[in-house]
Amino acid sequence: MTADLRKIIGLHGAVLVILFAAQFFLPAYHHGNLARIMVLATYAMGYNLLFGYTGLLSLGHALFFAAGLYGMGLGMTQFGLGAGAAVVLGVVAGAGIGALIGALALRTEGVAFMIVTLMFAQAGYLIILYFGSYTRGDEGFVIQQADRLVAGLDLSDPTVRYFAALSIFYAAFVVLMWVLRSRFGHVLIAIRENEERAMMLGYDVQRYKWGAVVLSAGVSALAGAAYGVLFGYVGASFASVQYSIFPLLWVLLGGAGTMLGPLVGTIFMFYLIDLSSGVTTAYMLIAGIVLVCLTLFAPQGLMGELRNRFWRWLP
């Protein structure tokens, strides 16, 4: 084992242990926040695979998050599935839609890719509103507490919910870390660095990019399904453009192309809005100023700057 690998395992292992231990000493309010943050950070990690590691900027990831959310929610309300099976259905729905959208959107690149993904997500949002008799449109619907059970465990219980959020975050983290350290992950990074060169080494870059879209969509859908089942609400606002911009912001703030960036960015943004809204009603002004400062002084994001300045080994 190289010295760098030891440092990587040490740092990331410590973060995972802190997240586990936090549930025992955090006050109830922050305990609930952190559970929510871990699910949203899972969404950001899915986004980061595509944006940070493959170099594809999507503006339509809310579609995948919502596919997981509604796949899970409609699975329960329309097909009578249990919570576990409904989450699986949500993930399959997200990955399936990712496969389809990826095959179409990857015919474009750069700004056109951003626009096409945005348009697909908007179409998804409108479809949710259009089929209001099933989705309850703008209003959304609540998943009853009695239905939020997995193996007899009540997911609405704060302790169980925290543990479930932690498990999902762990699973996504470990799988993505493994993918990014594999040959497939290295090829994705190669495509981000220089697509033409990757092609001239014999790689079918379209196929790899498509694989990245499907995996990214699947992880985003997992987060969406988990969010719905853990917090009990399925609503169209999660399919809006705002939820496509959020993961981009979280990843940019935390550090695109770093494993811990999505978590750090999500925590930072969540508490920035939470704390500033306690000070003034114009909290978005404070949030905006802080974001501008960060963009000016830490353009690589928080973890990206740490990597540039101190921890060159950070993956």
Add this chain to the structure above:
Amino acid sequence: MLKLEAVNAGYGRAQVLRDVSFEAQAGEITCLLGRNGAGKTTTMKAIMGVLPLMSGAVRLGKTVLSDLPAHVVPRHGVGYVPQGRRLFGDLTVGQNLEVGRFSQCESESTLEEILQLFPRLRERYAQRANTLSGGEQQMLAMGRALSLRPSVVLLDEPTEGLQPSMIAAIRDVTETLRDQGVAVVLVEQRVEAILALADRAALLENGRMRGVVSGEALRDDPTILARHLGV
């Protein structure tokens, strides 16, 4: 071996190459000579398939490379070392070589051969590519292309901007490749390197072929170089 037949290619509507034809034989270094803008790099890209041909053909043995998608061309044994190296800067030396090793068969022996060819890469194996010196980056760019065990290697100005010791090392490797039976196509601007290495030279001017001359003819008549490189 590698054969270009009346290749016409360009960017969009702007045609750059007009009826370019030449051959590169196994165990020889074929220099592609021409002034800036003559179409040397465009020729390389046309061979690699990243620039679609308007007409003509690129053949490797019996395979028509120009009929294949760009990502399939390297799998037929054509390695390309681009001008300016263009490494994957965030990956380590080892990871760059691993990504270069598309075909996973005989991978370990290939890796060992590359590290023997470039001992410096062994020392820098776990280091990120964007922290290497210019010469080391060039070695890695060559090593990455050789990971495919190519039968044809295209080198686009491999010694550009390097210090003399590195230039000598790159030149040694180029000669080793030739001695191993690889067909080397070399774009080079430095006169002494061309004179020392070229077995033959294809002369390009404004995207058109101005003939093919042997290495001896170049060495006997330096005015050929003066006319085609403007030196």
